[in-house]
Amino acid sequence: MSTVSTTTLNSRVPSGPMDQRWENRKQELKLVNPANKRKYNIIIVGTGLAGASAASSLAELGYNVKSFCLQDSPRRAHSIAAQGGINAAKNYPNDGDSVWRLFYDTVKGGDFRARESNVYRLAYLSNLIIDQCAAQGVPFAREYGGTLANRSFGGAQVSRTFYARGQTGQQLLLGAYSSMMRQVEAGRVKLFPRKEMMDLVVVDGVARGIVTRDLVTGKYESFAADAVLLCTGGYGNVYYLSTNAKNCNVTAAWRCYKRGAYFANPCFTQIHPTCIPTSGHYQSKLTLMSESLRNDGRVWVPKQQNDPRSPDQIPHEERDYFLERRYPAFGNLVPRDVASRAAKERCDAGFGVGTTKMAVYLDFQDAIGRLGEETVRARYGNLFDMYQKITDDNPYKVPMRIYPAVHYTMGGLWVDYHLQSTVPGLFVLGEANFSDHGANRLGASALMQGLADGYFIIPYTVGDHLASTSPGKITTEHPAFAATMADAVGRAEQIMAVNGSRSVDSIHRELGSLMWENVGMSRTAEGLTATIDQIRRLRHEFWKNVKVMGSGEEFNQNLEHAGRLADFLEFAELLTNDALNRNESCGGHFRAEYQAENEALRDDENYCYAAAWEFNGVDQAPQLHKEPLTFEEVHLTTRSYK
Amino acid sequence: MSESLDLTLKVWRQASHDAQGAFRTYQLSGISIDMSFLEMLDVLNEHLINRGEEPVAFDHDCREGICGTCGVVINGQPHGPDTKTTTCQLHMRRFKNGDTIVIEPWRASSFPVVKDLVVDRSAFDRIMQAGGYVSVNTGNAPDANAVLVPGRDQEKAMDAAACIGCGACVAACKNASAMLFVSAKVSQLAILPQGKPERAERVLKMVARMDEENFGSCTNTYECEAACPAAISVTNIARLNREYFKAMLVSDPV
Ligand SMILES: Cc1cc2nc3c(=O)[nH]c(=O)nc-3n(C[C@H](O)[C@H](O)[C@H](O)COP(=O)(O)OP(=O)(O)OC[C@H]3O[C@@H](n4cnc5c(N)ncnc54)[C@H](O)[C@@H]3O)c2cc1C
Ligand code: FES
Numbered sequence: 055m056s057t058v059s060t061t062t063l064n065s066r067v068p069s070g071p072m073d074q075r076w077e078n079r080k081q082e083l084k085l086v087n088p089a090n091k092r093k094y095n096i097i098i099v100g101t102g103l104a105g106a107s108a109a110s111s112l113a114e115l116g117y118n119v120k121s122f123c124l125q126d127s128p129r130r131a132h133s134i135a136a137q138g139g140i141n142a143a144k145n146y147p148n149d150g151d152s153v154w155r156l157f158y159d160t161v162k163g164g165d166f167r168a169r170e171s172n173v174y175r176l177a178y179l180s181n182l183i184i185d186q187c188a189a190q191g192v193p194f195a196r197e198y199g200g201t202l203a204n205r206s207f208g209g210a211q212v213s214r215t216f217y218a219r220g221q222t223g224q225q226l227l228l229g230a231y232s233s234m235m236r237q238v239e240a241g242r243v244k245l246f247p248r249k250e251m252m253d254l255v256v257v258d259g260v261a262r263g264i265v266t267r268d269l270v271t272g273k274y275e276s277f278a279a280d281a282v283l284l285c286t287g288g289y290g291n292v293y294y295l296s297t298n299a300k301n302c303n304v305t306a307a308w309r310c311y312k313r314g315a316y317f318a319n320p321c322f323t324q325i326h327p328t329c330i331p332t333s334g335h336y337q338s339k340l341t342l343m344s345e346s347l348r349n350d351g352r353v354w355v356p357k358q359q360n361d362p363r364s365p366d367q368i369p370h371e372e373r374d375y376f377l378e379r380r381y382p383a384f385g386n387l388v389p390r391d392v393a394s395r396a397a398k399e400r401c402d403a404g405f406g407v408g409t410t411k412m413a414v415y416l417d418f419q420d421a422i423g424r425l426g427e428e429t430v431r432a433r434y435g436n437l438f439d440m441y442q443k444i445t446d447d448n449p450y451k452v453p454m455r456i457y458p459a460v461h462y463t464m465g466g467l468w469v470d471y472h473l474q475s476t477v478p479g480l481f482v483l484g485e486a487n488f489s490d491h492g493a494n495r496l497g498a499s500a501l502m503q504g505l506a507d508g509y510f511i512i513p514y515t516v517g518d519h520l521a522s523t524s525p526g527k528i529t530t531e532h533p534a535f536a537a538t539m540a541d542a543v544g545r546a547e548q549i550m551a552v553n554g555s556r557s558v559d560s561i562h563r564e565l566g567s568l569m570w571e572n573v574g575m576s577r578t579a580e581g582l583t584a585t586i587d588q589i590r591r592l593r594h595e596f597w598k599n600v601k602v603m604g605s606g607e608e609f610n611q612n613l614e615h616a617g618r619l620a621d622f623l624e625f626a627e628l629l630t631n632d633a634l635n636r637n638e639s640c641g642g643h644f645r646a647e648y649q650a651e652n653e654a655l656r657d658d659e660n661y662c663y664a665a666a667w668e669f670n671g672v673d674q675a676p677q678l679h680k681e682p683l684t685f686e687e688v689h690l691t692t693r694s695y696k
Numbered sequence: 697m698s699e700s701l702d703l704t705l706k707v708w709r710q711a712s713h714d715a716q717g718a719f720r721t722y723q724l725s726g727i728s729i730d731m732s733f734l735e736m737l738d739v740l741n742e743h744l745i746n747r748g749e750e751p752v753a754f755d756h757d758c759r760e761g762i763c764g765t766c767g768v769v770i771n772g773q774p775h776g777p778d779t780k781t782t783t784c785q786l787h788m789r790r791f792k793n794g795d796t797i798v799i800e801p802w803r804a805s806s807f808p809v810v811k812d813l814v815v816d817r818s819a820f821d822r823i824m825q826a827g828g829y830v831s832v833n834t835g836n837a838p839d840a841n842a843v844l845v846p847g848r849d850q851e852k853a854m855d856a857a858a859c860i861g862c863g864a865c866v867a868a869c870k871n872a873s874a875m876l877f878v879s880a881k882v883s884q885l886a887i888l889p890q891g892k893p894e895r896a897e898r899v900l901k902m903v904a905r906m907d908e909e910n911f912g913s914c915t916n917t918y919e920c921e922a923a924c925p926a927a928i929s930v931t932n933i934a935r936l937n938r939e940y941f942k943a944m945l946v947s948d949p950v
Contacts (some may be wrong), residue, residue: 200844
């Protein structure tokens with residue numbers, strides 16, 4: 055299904071001792087003269103943690119920033135929904151944490167499919183993030199004496215997670231948003247909310263701007279810049295049902311892919327073990343119950359198949375605490391991929407609970423007995439309330455029912471050590487890139503990555519790029535802008551013109567269930583091959599039979615959704631191809647053919663690389679470029695949480 | 697099978713900001729009580745599309761009660777009948793078979809209607825840019841534990857910081873005042889030591905911008921607190937007033 059290239063990708067990773075690489079690289083990077091900075095225009099697409107932190111930091115340096123997002127306000131980017139927390143190697147609890155240990159846990163958690171140098175830098179920068187956010191007035195949880203509090207998260211044996219109740223993402227994002235708004239007032243950031251990036255403008259191989267559609271008026275516009283930063287989040291909604299916000303999409307990244315940026319490891323998707331199960335066919339999204347709950351909640355199913363009893367009628371000895379049983383060292387705190395697969399295995403074997411039997415219990419009775427209801431309420435009150443609102447069950451009294459759901463995407467546009475894609479001038483930050491989490495992301499590490507990228511990496515690396523180009527070299531007068539805009543307008547007209555009989559939502563749901571069944575928690579070559587045909591059939595169905603109401607010259611959510619679905623229908627094929635190419639099980643990618651004693655079987659001999667795909671045309675096989683991964687510090691070992 | 701409802705919906709339809717709006721009535725049957733309110737609207741929209749009619753525009757994103765994007769007035773109440781609940785977290789089990797549900801956008805001159813149930817709340821962003829921050833550049837921060845914040849203060853600051861910026865407070869207020877929203881940010885940063893240096897300037901600037909944006913004045917009817925999905929307390933308004941008067945006394949005019 056693909057052709058393989060022999061050219062190697064230049065990841066621009068520095069040499070030298072691991073712990074000095076970033077500092078050394080910073081010394082080498084070119085600087086832009088302070089007086090010249092205001093002459094450079096930088097476009098930032100996305101206002102989540104990555105985009106907002108980049109916008110404020112670059113504007114503070116004096117650059118002109120234009121910031122785009124889909125929502126009516128930049129503060130509503132999907133990062134706002136993150137609940138559990140953000141990691142840092144502060145070692146405030148004095149429990150043996152260090153930069154090295156955070157680095158080690160992240161490389162191992164990612165099942166040895168991440169770039170070591172990037173991960174080290176991430177761990178190294180983590181502490182600065184907490185300092186920065188605290189200084190902005192982010193109300194992190196504190197101990198009585200006033201010092202910062204920590205909790206533990208999956209995949210780690212230390213407490214290194216900082217949090218603000220169950221609203222950590224909200225508070226971090228509001229911190230970054232506030233800093234950005236300060237720069238808006240100062241005139242250095244210009245906001246463009248409700249403007250969707252429809253395409254990337256590339257001139258002579260270099261990213262020079264974007265084409266947007268105004269979501270209120272339907273008007274297309276183009277913007278030129280000296281650098282474009284893509285901070286557009288993940289593609290989990292290719293599965294239709296996920297914990298992602300409804301507007302999350304792959305469009306911006308996909309458009310860049312089609313203009314020459316390589317897409318890396320799209321099959322590395324994360325299924326989160328603790329989500330509220332589906333309740334009916336109308337289900338529009340799934341709700342996460344934060345991983346932090348696994349600190350005090352115990353996961354179990356009845357020992358007896360199809361046990362009809364209510365949970366309180368099942369005595370302790372007739373319960374199977376299957377995570378504690380299988381993984382005594384980490385127990386309920388094993389990484390997400392491990393916990394998800396274990397839950398699926400129990401349900402598939404007939405031990406599931408609830409009306410659909412596709413759920414397991416997450417039980418707080420022991421914690422309430424040990425700590426008291428008040429303490430449990432203080433830790434998780436808002437999550438318990440949310441659970442009760444959705445399910446009408448009281449988790450203080452009956453165990454929660456949970457099941458895995460699509461949550462995060464480790465794959466994304468390929469970037470080098472500078473976060474630059476294969477299109478010079480196009481940088482990719484946050485969940486939209488592929489860089490730091492390998493085949494599985496540890497809890498509380500996405501917020502850390504988004505903010506490391508935006509606050510502490512991009513200000514240096516984008517400067518290096520700008521220092522070697524003169525400002526404003528290309529304007530929107532260049533014919534490439536008109537041509538790119540014509541493409542974007544043409545595509546929307548084509549969608550409107552189909553005028554068939556199926557709603558956008560119904561096709562998206564069908565794509566989602568295809569992907570969930572065959573490219574979800576467990577994948578096989580046979581299933582993947584069949585799925586590629588089915589995706590193509592569905593794509594064809596879309597272009598023949600989709601029905602979009604209204605017109606393109608107005609506020610039209612139906613058209614927005616259709617445009618994003620059209621891209622998902624192309625992207626889904628690449629994701630599936632990538633899963634088929636990777637004949638091993640690692641992290642979130644589990645191929646049923648590659649396992650031993652129920653545990654995933656990685657193949658370091660043949661697959662210790664990042665798969666970066668190059669576009670060759672829709673319906674054409676993409677070209678595979680391999681970035682070999684080497685492990686100098688953390689030695690390749692079988693990941694074990696036993 | 698769970699119970700289901702047959703409903704009559706009266707929905708505000710308005711093609712664009714400049715168009716004349718009106719209520720339209722729709723019948724909907726077989727709505728599961730486990731659906732969220734927005735899922736019920738999704739079902740309505742699928743029906744409309746299948747009938748060749750334009751779906752109802754409504755804002756939403758996270759559907760978890762945290763992004764503040766959703767929000768409609770349901771039978772006269774912003775976000776509907778449940779307390780401390782956004783529209784997206786409201787579930788149909790709150791309604792009875794045969795109910796008529798009237799659904800309108802936020803009504804406030806500072807929040808012009810964009811289409812149907814969607815309004816423009818950018819006035820909130822403009823208030824934030826006037827002073828809703830701590831002026832600290834990236835890279836200048838001391839160690840996070842260098843400044844201690846007593847647990848009690850942190851809790852109070854967090855209570856205020858929980859505001860999701862949905863605008864229900866404005867929609868609930870007969871004067872369309874934005875005091876609850878503004879007071880939440882002013883309080884968070886007035887309580888925390890990090891916000892203290894700019895405290896006086898911040899409150900003056902944010903209140904001035906709020907007035908420029910034509911929000912009404914606060915007459916202490918507390919409808920805002922009752923409508924707030926994030927449980928922001930009106931004690932924040934009292935704190936804002938104190939902060940404001942103190943700032944007026946000590947500061948130079950801005
Ligand atoms: C429910 C939930 C809970 C989570 N909890 C945690 C946690 O506790 N800890 C943790 O570390 N991580 C957590 N995560 C993951 C983490 O929240 C995300 O990975 C992270 O916030 C992504 O940030 P981002 O800046 O990359 O993108 P996002 O926050 O997704 O922002 C994307 C931005 O791009 C814009 N955009 C997208 N496409 C376009 C376009 N075409 N044109 C214009 N604008 C566009 C959007 O409007 C938005 O502003 C959680 C995720 C979910 C879903
Ligand atoms: S959609 Fe986010 S709060 Fe309702």
